[in-house]
Amino acid sequence: MTTISFTKGHGTGNDFVIVPDVDGTFPLTERQVAALCDRRFGIGGDGVLRVVRTSHVADADAEADAEWFMDYRNADGSVAEMCGNGIRVFAKYLVETGLATISADQPLRVATRAGTKTLTRTEGGFEVDLGVWRPEADEVLVRARGIDVARPGQGIDVGNPHVVVALSSSDELDDLDLSVHPLLQPEPSAGANVEFVVPDEPLVQDGVGGITMRVFERGVGETLSCGTGVAAAALAVRLWAGPAAPTQWRVAVPGGTLGVRVEQHADGEHVFLSGPATLVFSGEVTLA
CATH class of the missing domain: 3.10.310.10 (Diaminopimelate Epimerase; Chain A, domain 1)
Known part of the structure; x- marks a missing residue:
């Protein structure tokens, strides 16, 4: 001992x-x-x-x-x-x-x-x-308890692997049962954290984008927050929103609120997480 x-x-x-x-x-x-x-x-x-x-x-x-x-x-x-x-x-x-x-x-x-x-x-x-983030080209289908049909997920690499899924409403986000591991098809070789996000309405206020998120972490289960998952979720929504999307984001999770911003460097676009x-x-x- x-x-x-x-x-x-x-x-x-x-x-x-x-x-x-x-x-x-x-x-x-x-x-x-x-x-x-x-x-x-x-x-x-x-x-x-x-x-x-x-x-x-x-x-x-x-x-x-x-x-x-x-x-x-x-x-x-x-x-x-x-x-x-x-x-x-x-x-x-x-x-x-x-x-x-x-x-x-x-x-x-x-x-x-x-x-x-x-x-x-x-x-x-x-x-x-x-550091430099990277979107994955291959689409992943995500099945989770509480969602009636499989949803497409966006792979995001921020030093560890994530799959981000957009939901239509806060009710849909609340109805998720993340006591059960979401199923990914195809399953990434190293597994992945899975983030479920709902964009704020309006999406951008005072130049800052806003989303709400829940996460299932590999090797853990649902957690009140996931820092790299917050960054991945903001990056995915920014990617979906197109070139006019803001560079700063505010992400609400069950445990609080975190900030994300992106900045261009010589080696590529870096993502910053604050909280x-x-x-x-x-x-x-x-x-x-």
């Missing part, structure tokens, strides 16, 4: 168990991650954020210009590439514990399995540059 310290945190209700392992001496197993995330027998969370120095991670990008690596795991213990809410909570933990600093002239760089991400402070929390990050409590837990 091993006793480790932890901190519980969340970003718009998407909650995580943060485990400091700065020197990489305690790589968590799949079963240990699942035990930590168990809401009845463990601490409870949508995933685990293991805090480790990049130099101690064997599969980290050797060129990563970042001291810290976010080892993110889904609630079932599976490995994930990236987490948009998680990386803001990760940044909050680093800053609050004195492991890193962030300022107007010194952004924070964090290494992930989807590359190194840059974070800056905002009035309401943090903003992360998720709050909260640390709730800290303690110790004994693992088998």
